């Protein structure tokens with residue numbers, strides 16, 4: 729890849745593309761992941777390629793949920809593994825969450841490669857390989873989960889996802905924190921906390937909020953969660969895309 733100068737106006741976007749390309753070459757990211765990245769990039773462009781105040785608020789609420797949870801799990805697919813492996817490990821450490829690989833285009837080889845990649849970035853335990861439980865109502869590979877991981881979780885962070893697993897997890901009564909640049913996607917619409925932001929900005933931001941909130945009382949955390957208005961967050965993102973409304 730050509731060297732990207734730091735002052736290039738599309739620096740972050742080009743670096744992100746390169747990470748996804750490298751992920752495909754390493755057998756971590758699926759080819760469909762390239763298409764997903766293109767969709768995300770288009771929405772990010774319309775959102776101004778920055779974390780909006782509303783998204784930042786949602787990231788704080790997500791941090792509060794993860795800290796309150798009995799069994800939080802961070803779900804990782806091929807795009808997430810390529811873009812933010814170390815950042816996912818850092819978030820898991822701060823919140824005490826499990827990390828579980830869950831793939832739409834599941835093969836044993838990709839599962840292993842992603843788990844190894846996460847371990848190379850410091851993950852101690854990576855779930856998803858046992859696949860000894862099934863999410864009810866899903867007919868594809870994403871239904872396969874670990875019984876002591878996503879299946880047993882009360883709060884799940886679900887980044888870059890197609891909508892049907894998001895709906896199935898919600899049906900199971902789990903609290904879903906969704907990172908998706910498209911506020912109109914089914915996953916964002918289903919989420920308890922829709923975070924309309926690029927995963928490369930969202931995960932470090934959630935970690936930062938979780939670190940700041942680590943000493944907060946459970947009552948304070950519950951209040952942050954209770955005050956969140958998911959509909960208003962989705963509306964604000966949509967207005968920004970449609971009208972360029974900058975809060």
Ligand code: PTJ
Pocket residue numbers: 757758760761762763764765766767768769771805806807811830831832833834887888889890891907908909910913925926927928
């Ligand atoms: O690794 P696998 O096999 O599990 O496959 C994963 C992909 C991403 C290929 C699969 O989940 C998929 O096809 O996803 P979709 O249906 O294309 O949805 C991806 C969503 O994520 C879209 O709404 C995009 O706008 C959004 N998105 C893409 N890149 C980013 C993003 N959201 C946040 N940050 C991004 N970098």
